[in-house]
Amino acid sequence: MxxxxxxxxxxxxxxxxxxxxxxxxxxxxxxxxxxxxxxxxxxxxxxxxxxxxxxxxxxxxxxxxxxxxxxxxxxxxxxxxxxxxxxxxxxxxxxxxxxxxxxxxxxxxxxxxxxxxxxxxxxxxxxxxxxxxxxxxxxxxxxxxxxxxxxxxxxxxxxxxxxxxxxxxxxxxxxxxxxxxxxxxxxxxxxxxxxxxxxxxxxxxxxxDHEDRATRRYRLKQVLEHALADGGTVLVPAFSIGRTQELLYEIEGLIAEFGDEAIEGEPLDDKPLTWSRLQIVVDSPLAAEFTRIYRRLKPYWDDEARALVSAGRHPLSFDQLTVINSHEDHLNAVDYLAKSHRPCVVLAGSGMCAGGRVVNYLQAMLGDARNDVLFVGYQASGTPGRDILTYGPQGGWVELDGERYDIQARVHQVGGYSxxxxxxxxxxxxxxxxxxxxxxxxxxxxxxxxxxxxxxxxxxxxxxxxxxxx
The missing domain is CATH 3.60.15.10 (Ribonuclease Z/Hydroxyacylglutathione hydrolase-like)
Known part of the structure; x- marks a missing residue:
């Protein structure tokens, strides 16, 4: 049988x-x-x-x-x-x-x-x-x-x-x-x-169902523009394998398409903030390692991605991308971004906010309305990510490491990147x-x-x- x-x-x-x-x-x-x-x-x-x-x-x-x-x-x-x-x-x-x-x-x-x-x-x-x-x-x-x-x-x-x-x-x-x-x-x-x-x-x-690719890409652009206009940090709790690499691919595409287009908001160093000046940070040693592996395994990419590489584009390794490895650099980045008004997009693990470096960012930034949290993956019941997604739009709170943190940051979800x-x-x-x-x-x-x-x-x-x- x-x-x-x-x-x-x-x-x-x-x-x-x-x-x-x-x-x-x-x-x-x-x-x-x-x-x-x-x-x-x-x-x-x-x-x-x-x-x-x-x-x-x-x-x-x-x-x-x-x-x-x-x-x-x-x-x-x-x-x-x-x-x-x-x-x-x-x-x-x-x-x-x-x-x-x-x-x-x-x-x-x-x-x-x-x-x-x-x-x-x-x-x-x-x-x-x-x-x-x-x-x-x-x-x-x-x-x-x-x-x-x-x-x-x-x-x-x-x-x-x-x-x-x-x-x-x-x-x-x-x-x-x-x-x-x-x-x-x-x-x-x-x-x-x-x-x-x-x-x-x-x-x-x-x-x-999810949004189609064109819709989700447009919504991602809207969320990033809106969030960056006030000099805040867009915090993306991202899974180390898959979502991080796909988001980098899409963000690189936005930068390539809209590079010289100004984003409304406070100037950066007395110059307009353009897409080409937008800083993208991957703060996860594991995500960084898997991004390197993804780059090594290009034969497994689809035709569109391989065509970009042939045209001289580097969708997982571009000029605006910074990778943070050491714990000391991570803590410095959290402190700097929490205090500064320099717009930045940070992809940090873990994807459901149940641990990892994203927790330090959340603890430092959830209470500031300049910041935004963008969810792009499934948030399982009982995880902090699900609580932020559920209660954040209502101005609620979330428990992280045994302490309550008020949620003043805006909360978004672009489901098409699941x-x-x-x-x-x-x-x-x-x-x-x-x-x-x-x-x-x-x-x-x-x-x-x-x-x-x-x-x-x-x-x-x-x-x-x-x-x-x-």
Whole structure:
């Protein structure tokens, strides 16, 4: 019997971990960390320990390297998993980097221990090219092969096709991972699978659609112009992988198009503030490292991005961009920008404001109406980011490091820059499968988003059984 089990991302949008089980063995699809509301009651190592059997698990397949999909890998190894970690080529490069950062924050800063762990990870990595079948097990009348296809979510992201055979059963089972929105900067969009008897699909935005690219780009320009006119800082809590690089790409495009056009407001050094004089700061060592990796992996960019490079543009490395690495420089930047009237755009981690350098900026700047907070990614329930987004427009407050901070800064959201597909995009992915799946499992979404998406799927695919796992 071929079974699907879920060990995460069924009660919210984090902790992704799914199991495909055959009589001769099984695989895990992702092993992610719980965050925000999903993490309540999971504060200690014992709470995060792997609580399901592993002896039959032959491999871990990683869809992409966001922490809510890979953050529990240290616990997986601690529980005894010693199989291969299958992922795309770019993900194989980035996974040790993201896990190193997670280890420093959640486990230890002992360099030797970290290196030993990362060596174990590197030994297990099996990079698999897109669109190429890879055999995981083949024993008597039982076999399982997997194939990775581009998901358009972040660099290296993939959805996973599984060709499973057991006795007389033969199924093609697809795990979507996280699907990206079409027409996102830098990455080709996902192409639906040729077949899916069963589909496990995310629903982060299963209840809503995003703005199109032209609209979101115009709104980004408007927000930046309005915010910079009064000499404040535009603070963008950005995820280190994906959103940071896409925003840099779009901002570089705005600078290239409107470089000599003045932004209304206070002059800068007695000269009009123009787009070409706008300072962009990336204050996140991890984001800076992944931006370097993105630049190295240009062959995985889409045609538009590669054409810009061929034309002499540098969308991830331009003159107005400054990268802050050291903690001392970070603190100096926070202090300077909080006191000065020099307009600046700061991209700082983490994306949901639950830690990282963005917290220091928020503590110093939320109380000043000159400043703006711009959200471009999903804010999970229970995170400071969700609270700022909810209560900021009402002049409310947010708790950061155990203290309350009043929100006087303006709060904006440009949803079109989400890494996730909207409802219509998700539907197009399912509709693109030549024959509708017999079963569709809706995961990785808040309760309302899953319920809304389930209802739409049932109307659109009456012959499919639509399930929300619990």
């Amino acid at each position: 071929i079974q699907i089990k879920h060990h995460g991302a069924v009660k919210g949008v984090t902790g992704s971990c799914h199991e495909l089980c055959l009589p001769a063995g099984g695989i895990l699809i992702d092993c992610g960390l719980f965050q925000g509301q999903d993490a309540k009651g999971r504060s200690s190592a014992s709470d995060l320990a792997i609580d399901f059997p592993l002896s039959h698990i032959r491999a871990l397949v990683v869809t992409h390297v966001h922490i809510d999909h890979v953050g529990r890998i240290p616990y997986l190894l601690a529980a005894g998993f010693d199989g291969p970690i299958i992922c795309s080529g770019p993900s194989a490069i980035m996974l040790p980097e993201i896990l190193e950062d997670a280890l420093k924050i959640g486990f230890t800063r002992d360099r030797q221990l970290i290196e030993r762990f990362l060596d174990r990870i590197r030994e297990r990595l099996v990079p698999v090219p897109y669109n190429q079948w890879h055999s995981v097990l083949s024993e008597a009348d039982c076999s399982l092969s997997v194939r990775l296809q581009r998901a358009g979510h972040i660099l290296g992201s993939a959805y996973v096709e599984c060709d499973a055979r057991s006795g007389g059963e033969a199924e093609r089972i697809v795990f979507s991972g996280d699907l990206g929105a079409p027409h996102s900067p830098l990455l080709p969009e996902a192409v639906p699978p040729e077949r899916a008897d069963r589909l496990v699909i995310e629903s982060t935005y299963g209840d809503k 890494a996730h597909a909207g409802q219509s995009d998700l539907l197009r992915f399912v509709e693109g499968i030549p024959e509708a799946p017999l079963e569709i499992r809706v995961v990785h979404g808040d309760a309302d988003a899953k319920a809304a998406f389930k209802q739409v799927l049932e109307l659109r695919f009456p012959g499919s059984k639509v399930v929300i796992p619990v």
